Amino acid sequence: ACVFSDVQSAPPIEVFLLNRLCAESKDPNKVNLGVGAYRTDEGKPWVLPVVVAAELQMANDKTLNHEYLPVAGLPDFRTAALRVLFGSEHKVITENKVEGFQGLGGTGALRLAAEFLKKILNYDIVYVSSPTWGNHKGIFKAAGFSQIKEYRYWDADTRGLNCAGMCEDLMAAPPKSVVILHAVAHNPTGVDATKEEWAQILHVCRERELFVLFDIAYQGFATGNLDEDAWAPRYFADQDMDLFVAQSFSKNFGLYNERIGNLAVVSKDASKLPEIRSQMEITIRVMWSNPPNHGARIVATVLNNKAYYEDWKGQIRTMSDRIMKMRHELTDNLKKLGTPGNWDHIVKQIGMFSYTGLSAKQVEYMLSKNVFMLGSGRISIAGLTPKNVAYVAKCMDEAVRA
Ligand code: PMP
Numbered sequence: 572a573c574v575f576s577d578v579q580s581a582p583p584i585e586v587f588l589l590n591r592l593c594a595e596s597k598d599p600n601k602v603n604l605g606v607g608a609y610r611t612d613e614g615k616p617w618v619l620p621v622v623v624a625a626e627l628q629m630a631n632d633k634t635l636n637h638e639y640l641p642v643a644g645l646p647d648f649r650t651a652a653l654r655v656l657f658g659s660e661h662k663v664i665t666e667n668k669v670e671g672f673q674g675l676g677g678t679g680a681l682r683l684a685a686e687f688l689k690k691i692l693n694y695d696i697v698y699v700s701s702p703t704w705g706n707h708k709g710i711f712k713a714a715g716f717s718q719i720k721e722y723r724y725w726d727a728d729t730r731g732l733n734c735a736g737m738c739e740d741l742m743a744a745p746p747k748s749v750v751i752l753h754a755v756a757h758n759p760t761g762v763d764a765t766k767e768e769w770a771q772i773l774h775v776c777r778e779r780e781l782f783v784l785f786d787i788a789y790q791g792f793a794t795g796n797l798d799e800d801a802w803a804p805r806y807f808a809d810q811d812m813d814l815f816v817a818q819s820f821s822k823n824f825g826l827y828n829e830r831i832g833n834l835a836v837v838s839k840d841a842s843k844l845p846e847i848r849s850q851m852e853i854t855i856r857v858m859w860s861n862p863p864n865h866g867a868r869i870v871a872t873v874l875n876n877k878a879y880y881e882d883w884k885g886q887i888r889t890m891s892d893r894i895m896k897m898r899h900e901l902t903d904n905l906k907k908l909g910t911p912g913n914w915d916h917i918v919k920q921i922g923m924f925s926y927t928g929l930s931a932k933q934v935e936y937m938l939s940k941n942v943f944m945l946g947s948g949r950i951s952i953a954g955l956t957p958k959n960v961a962y963v964a965k966c967m968d969e970a971v972r973a
Contacts, residue, residue: 585705589943601941602959604950607758607923608827609890614956617890619825621882625872635868639861642852644673644833648867651874652818652833656787656801663808668841672834672851673862677788677819678706680834683854684784684815685714688749691850694782696748698741700724702947704758704786707751722750725760730916730928734768741775750781754816755800756789756922759949763793763921769803773810783812788819793921795891797884811839820870822923823887829866890953894923897955901925904964910971925950929970936970 589605611617629635643649649671653664663669674680688694697711701721708719723736741750752772757763764772776783785804793800804816816835821827836847855861873879898918905914917925929937929948937944942963944950955963 585945589945593941593943596941598941600959600962602943602954602963604942604944604952604954604963607822607951607953609822609825609894609923609953610956612893612956614954614959617825619883619886621873621879621886622824622826622869624882625869625879628872629868637864640673640864640867642855642861643848644671644862645864645867645871647871647875648831649673649833651871652820653835655790655797655874656816656818656833656835657805657808658798658801661805661808663837666841667844668839669808669835669837670844670848672836672855673867674817674832674834675830675859675862676821677786677817677832678710679830679859679862680817680819680832681707681710681784681786682714682858683834683851684817685711685716686854686858687851688782688784688815689714689716690854692782694747694749696720696745698722698744698748698750698781700737700751700753700757702759703751703753704788707786711749716749720744720748724757725762725926727928730762730926731919732762732764732768734764734771738771738775741772741781742779744779744781746780748779748781749784750776751784751786752803754785754787754790754803756793756924758788758922759924759945759947760926761920761922761924762926764803766802766806769806773807773812776807777810777812783807783814785814785816787816789822789922790818791823791884791887792891792894792923795888797887808837813837813839820866823890824866824870824873824883826866826869829869830863831866831870894952897952897960898925900957900960901952901955901964904961905967908964908968910964910968912971923951923953925952927967929967933967933970933973936973937966940966940969942966 586606593603653671657664674683696718697716698720699707701724711719722740723733726733790800791797814837818833820831873883902914902917927948934946
C-alpha cells in the first residue's frame with residue numbers, strides 16, 4: 572500500500588481559495604475583496620516606486636553578494652525596523668533595551684515569538700481576540716501551545732470594540748498567559764482601541780502579568796502616519812513593559828512575496844539581551860537557519876536613506892488615502908441605494924479591512940455574484956476601485972434585501 576493512502580485533505584485556506592475562484596471566474600464584473608493586498612485604482616498590484624529605486628541601486632552595487640546573512644538577519648535592516656517601530660528617540664532605543672530579529676514576514680516573526688515563548692519561557696496559554704487574523708491560532712498551536720483562548724473584542728451591536736468584555740476576559744486569564752494584541756488596524760474588524768482604552772488594557776496586562784505580543788502588520792495604513800499608527804506599542808514600551816512586537820513589511824512596502832518581517836524584543840533589563848539573542852539564534856537556526864536577503868536589503872536601503880524614506884512615507888499615504896476614499900465611495904453608494912441598515916461603520920473602521928456585518932447567507936449571495944469575500948463578512952477595501960464600487964454596493968444592497 573502507498574504510505575500516503577490515509578492522508579486526508581486539509582480544509583482549504585479561505586483567502587487563497589477565494590483568489591483561485593476569482594482567477595477562474597469568467598465574469599467581467601468579478602471583484603476580489605478577499606486577500607489583504609493593496610490594489611491601485613485600476614485594480615492592479617502596486618510596486619512602490621521607492622522599492623524599484625532601491626532594487627535598481629542594489630542591482631548596480633558590486634559590493635553585494637549572495638552569501639548567507641547572519642542568523643538574526645541583516646543588521647542594517649534590524650536596526651532600521653526598530654526605528655520605524657519606536658521612533659529613533661524612544662527610550663528603549665536610546666537605552667538599548669530592544670533588539671530585532673528578522674523573520675519570514677510577519678508570520679515568521681510571530682512563529683519565532685511563539686517558539687521562544689513556548690520553548691525558552693515555558694508559556695503554554697495564549698489569548699487571541701475574537702475574531703482575529705485567521706493564522707494566529709494555527710501559529711501558536713504549531714509551536715505547541717496547548718491552550719488557545721479568546722478574549723471578547725468585536726461588539727456586533729455597536730460594530731465597535733467591546734473594551735469592557737475584553738478587559739474582563741483578560742482579567743480572568745490564568746497566570747503566565749500570553750496575549751496577542753493587534754497594534755493597529757485590527758484584522759478583520761478594522762476597529763482599534765482608543766488611547767484611553769489602551770490605558771485600561773495596559774492596566775489589566777500589568778495586573779495579571781500577561782506577556783504582551785503586539786502584532787503590527789499595517790503600520791501606516793490606519794492614519795497614513797507611521798508614528799501615530801505605532802502609538803500603542805510605543806506606549807506599552809514607555810510604561811516599562813517587557814514586550815514582543817511582530818512587525819510585517821508586506822503591506823506597507825508592498826513586499827508580500829519577499830517575506831520580510833522583524834520580531835522586536837523589548838527587555839526592561841537591557842543586560843539580558845545577549846542571552847536572549849543567543850537563544851533566539853538557536854531557535855531561528857532550527858527553523859530557517861538564516862533569513863532571505865532581498866526584502867531586508869530593500870527595506871534597509873529605503874529606511875537608511877533620507878530621500879527614499881520621505882518618498883516611502885508619501886507612497887504609504889497614497890495607499891492609505893485611496894483606501895479611505897473607497898470607504899467613502901462604498902458608503903455613499905449604499906446611501907444612494909437606500910440600502911436598509913446603518914453603514915457608517917465602513918467609514919469609521921480603519922486599515923485595510925471592513926467587517927461589513929453581512930451575514931453568512933448574505934456573503935453567499937455576494938459570492939454568487941462573483942464578489943469574493945470572507946465568510947465572516949470581511950472585505951478588503953483595497954480591492955475596491957472607482958470602476959467596481961457601484962457594482963459591489965448594488966450586490967450588497969440586493970444581499971441585504973434578499
Ligand atoms: N498579522 C496580521 C494581523 C495580518 O493581517 C497579517 C497578514 N495578513 C500578518 C500578520 C502576516 O503578514 P505576512 O506574514 O504576510 O508579513
